Amino acid sequence: xxxxxxxxxxxxxxxxxxxxxxxxxxxxxxxxxxxxxxxxxxxxxxxxxxxxxxxxxxxxxxxxxxxxxxxxxxxxxxxxxxxxxxxxxxxxxxxxxxxxxxxxxxxxxxxxxxx
Numbered sequence: 001x002x003x004x005x006x007x008x009x010x011x012x013x014x015x016x017x018x019x020x021x022x023x024x025x026x027x028x029x030x031x032x033x034x035x036x037x038x039x040x041x042x043x044x045x046x047x048x049x050x051x052x053x054x055x056x057x058x059x060x061x062x063x064x065x066x067x068x069x070x071x072x073x074x075x076x077x078x079x080x081x082x083x084x085x086x087x088x089x090x091x092x093x094x095x096x097x098x099x100x101x102x103x104x105x106x107x108x109x110x111x112x113x114x115x
Contacts, residue, residue, distance in 0.1 A: 002097070003037040003059070006090045010066060013073075013083060025073055032065040036094065049109040056102045063095040 010033035036059045043055035070087050073079040079087075 002090065003040060003094050006066075006087065006094060007033040007037050009087060009090070010070070013070070013079060013087065025069060025078070029066065029069045029073070032062045032069060035059065035062040036066070049105055053102055053105055053109075056098055056105070060095055060098040060102070063091050063098065067091050067095075 011030055013029070039055045039059040039062070043052050046052045046055070067088060070079060070084055070091075074081070074084045
C-alpha cells in the first residue's frame, strides 16, 4: 500500500517540471515508481521463494532508482525541498520494508530447505 501511494505521488511530481526536462525525467521517474508496486503485486501469488525474492529485489532496485531521480530533479531545481523530503522518506521506508521482507523470506527458505 505504501509503495502504491508513493507511486501516485511520484507520478504527480513531474507536473512541476519545466518543459525542457519534463519528458526525459518524467518517463524515467514514472517507470521506476510504478515498477515498485507492480513487482510487489506480481509476486504476491507466488509460492516459489526464489521467484518471490527476485521480484522483491527488482522492486528494491527500483526504489534506489526513484531516490536517485528525485535527488537529481532536486539538484536541477525541478523539485522543491518540500516535495523532495516526503518522497525521499517514503521511498527509504519502502526500501527498508523490502529489505526486511527479503531477509525474512530467505531465512524461512533456508530453514525449510526450499528454493
